Structure formats: structure tokens, C-alpha cells
């Protein structure tokens with residue numbers, strides 16, 4: 001059969017995004033891999049063997065890799081793919097390439113650190129470790145980055161014999177794209193679309209997801225296929241209220257655990273707007289995360305990707321992420337100094353779920369003080385430190401210490417980066433369902449698939465499939 005599709009990740013789960021297209025042309029197969037993401041969380045914890053160590057295909061046989069965006073669950077295994085023999089071109093939008101450069105370096109550091117920790121723990125317990133090296137090391141990143149080539153939105157690019165790639169903006173994170181392939185197998189041209197992750201219609205910085213040309217085969221994400229997000233209150237006023245209550249009236253510290261990419265920039269942009277309006281009290285703001293600082297720099301370089309109204313603001317204020325009183329903290333020494341600061345302050349640090357990163361040090365130092373507050377602005381998976389705080393835990397364990405929780409735990413819904421069900425349907429309004437021969441639902445869990453399938457069926461979609469990992473389909 002001339003063209004086939006196989007999901008090797010994000011099949012029945014939300015992580016590990018990897019989809020393989022094989023085209024038979026002129027008597028030989030040509031293999032296009034879409035994304036090379038890492039499995040994370042439950043997908044790894046509950047598995048017998050680490051699913052990140054088994055691609056399900058031979059990396060040396062892949063001809064070309066096409067990235068949808070830089071999130072680790074879509075990009076995290078690129079260094080390993082290259083270390084195992086992939087040597088083709090890696091296509092990405094310019095912003096995705098720049099974000100991958102910082103995120104993959106950060107991920108390599110985490111792999112090395114986690115592996116060292118596992119070795120230590122195994123030795124303590126007198127056990128053998130199943131693997132004798134990290135998933136990949138820092139040395140694996142530069143050779144991978146050398147293979148990147150970029151294509152901007154709406155720039156058709158030939159990426160293989162008879163195969164043309166066009167990216168369109170999905171407004172999910174900076175540089176995120178839907179992948180459109182026109183595949184000529186010698187007999188016909190198949191129009192294939194992979195949505196990647198789809199963003200929202202109400203992002204503070206990024207434009208709406210863009211419409212795209214009619215496709216024959218659709219691979220659609222389903223993260224929130226079963227729900228509609230609650231409308232988000234005006235975040236500027238809410239954030240200001242928390243700053244005034246905690247830092248001005250309570251003379252305490254406001255800790256904001258935040259994802260380095262996306263959320264941190266969104267918070268900085270909001271604080272910057274308040275500062276420009278003269279409403280932000282004079283409280284020092286520390287961005288205490290090297291990755292978040294690098295991601296903010298990448299965002300600055302790609303400011304042309306922002307929404308029109310945000311870009312227009314750049315004429316009055318050339319830096320939308322910095323304002324009087326903000327300090328970007330890269331060095332670990334400076335980060336430690338912040339623990340000694342007794343005055344009111346806002347500290348923004350990763351990680352968002354509080355499972356790793358510098359935020360844990362700040363929490364260990366500040367949680368027992370009732371004048372302080374922790375402002376949770378994102379999703380916290382069950383079992384994480386963030387979830388424990390949200391559930392009202394009286395004490396928590398951090399680095400082996402039991403810390404009483406006396407600080408206020410505040411919650412604020414910033415925009416989620418994923419479209420909800422209604423927005424996914426709106427995103428697909430550009431399509432005539434009767435022309436789509438097959439729709440694959442990926443990047444979701446059972447109820448997400450069921451919810452989205454139901455809504456798509458109402459809209460006239462037929463032949464909707466939820467692929468299993470490794471299941472091959474002829475297109």
C-alpha cells in the first residue's frame with residue numbers, strides 16, 4: 001500500500017507524541033516522522049519498561065522529522081533519536097527551533113540528574129538498575145540542533161520526493177503549528193493534516209488558531225475533547241488584588257509557581273501592563289528560573305508572532321516582559337540570596353506543579369509563614385506538591401523536611417494553553433467533513449476521545465478512529 005500511518009505515542013494518552021507516515025514511491029519507502037515526544041507522568045510511572053527507551057521503529061530508517069511545537073511531550077526524544085542514528089532534516093518553525101534549543105538542553109540536564117538519583121537510590125537498596133545510562137546526555141543536544149531547518153507559517157516547503165509541508169499557526173505556544181502534508185505517491189495527492197496541539201481563541205499574547213486548507217485525512221488532538229473551559233475573569237485585576245493583599249497589606253511574599261514557557265511570559269506581560277498603567281505597587285519581582293528567562297528572551301525575538309493588538313503595544317513599550325522592579329535571576333547564588341530577603345516580594349519560579357525546580361526551595365522557606373501566599377496559576381496533576389497544597393494539606397514534605405502550611409494558598413485561572421471542545425470544533429470549521437475520509441483522534445484520554453467523537457459525529461464526521469500505539473493504517 002502506498003501510504004500508511006502509525007502512531008507510536010500520544011495514542012490513547014496525552015504524552016509521547018510520535019506519528020509515522022510511510023510513503024511507497026519509486027519502489028522504496030520514504031518515512032516521515034511527525035514529532036518525537038517524550039512519555040511523561042503516568043505513562044512512564046505505570047509502565048513495566050520505560051516507554052521512552054523503545055521507539056517502535058528504527059531511527060536510522062526515518063528520512064525526515066517534522067515538529068509541531070517545542071513542548072517536551074512533542075520534542076523531548078529528539079536528542080535520543082539522533083543519538084540512535086537519525087540523520088535527516090528536522091523541520092520546525094523558527095520559534096520552535098529556538099525553544100527546542102533551550103528546552104532540550106534543560107531536558108538533558110534533568111535526564112542526567114534523575115539518572116544519578118536513580119543510581120544512588122538503587123545502590124542504597126542494593127538493587128540493580130534496569131538501565132545503565134540516562135535517556136540522553138547534554139552531549140546529545142548539539143548534534144540534534146544541527147539538523148534543524150526552519151519553515152515559517154504558510155510557506156510551502158518540499159521535504160521529500162512528492163511531499164510538501166505547510167505549517168499554519170495553532171496559537172498554542174510560541175511557534176506552535178499544525179502540520180499539513182501534500183503527499184504525491186505517484187497516483188494521487190493525499191492531503192494530510194496533523195493539528196499538533198491547538199491553542200485558544202482568547203490567549204493574551206498569541207493569535208487565534210488559523211484556518212487551513214481542506215484535508216483528506218485528519219489527525220486531531222483531543223486533550224479537552226470532553227469539556228468547555230469556564231470563561232476567564234479579567235486576570236489583570238485579579239492578579240493585582242493578590243499582590244496588594246499579600247505584599248502591600250500583609251507585607252509578605254507572593255510565590256507564583258509557573259511553567260517556564262507560556263505561563264511565565266503571560267504573568268510578566270500582565271504585570272508589565274499593570275506597571276504601564278501605573279497600578280502596580282512598588283514590590284520587587286524576581287523571575288527565578290534560567291529556563292523561563294531564556295524562554296522570555298526567545299519570546300522577545302519572535303514578537304512578530306504575537307497578536308496584532310499586542311504587537312501594536314510594542315511601539316509604546318519595546319519590552320513587554322520587563323518593567324521597573326523586575327529582576328531576572330539566573331545564578332544559583334542569587335537565587336539562594338532571595339531566601340534571606342525579608343521584605344515583601346513576588347517570586348515567579350518553575351515548575352508549575354512544584355515537583356521540581358527552584359520553587360521548591362522557596363516553598364520550603366516560606367510556606368510556614370502566614371503572611372506569605374502561594375498563587376497557583378496552572379493545572380496540577382494528582383499527587384504533585386501543587387495538588388497537595390490545592391487540596392489544603394496542613395503540612396507537606398519538601399526535600400525530606402516536613403513543612404507546616406501556614407501561607408495562604410490562592411488559585412487563579414490563567415488561560416489554559418489547550419483549546420476546549422467548542423474551540424476544537426471552531427478550529428475545524430474550515431473543513432467540509434464529507435471530504436475527510438478518515439479522522440484519527442490522538443493526544444487525549446478515553447473521555448476526551450468520546451466527547452470529541454460525539455461532537456464530530458454530530459457535525460457530519462464519519463470514520464473516526466482512536467489508534468492504539470503501533471497500530472498501522474493504510475491511507
Ligand SMILES: [Zn+2]
Nearest residue numbers: 069071172197
Ligand atoms: Zn503542547
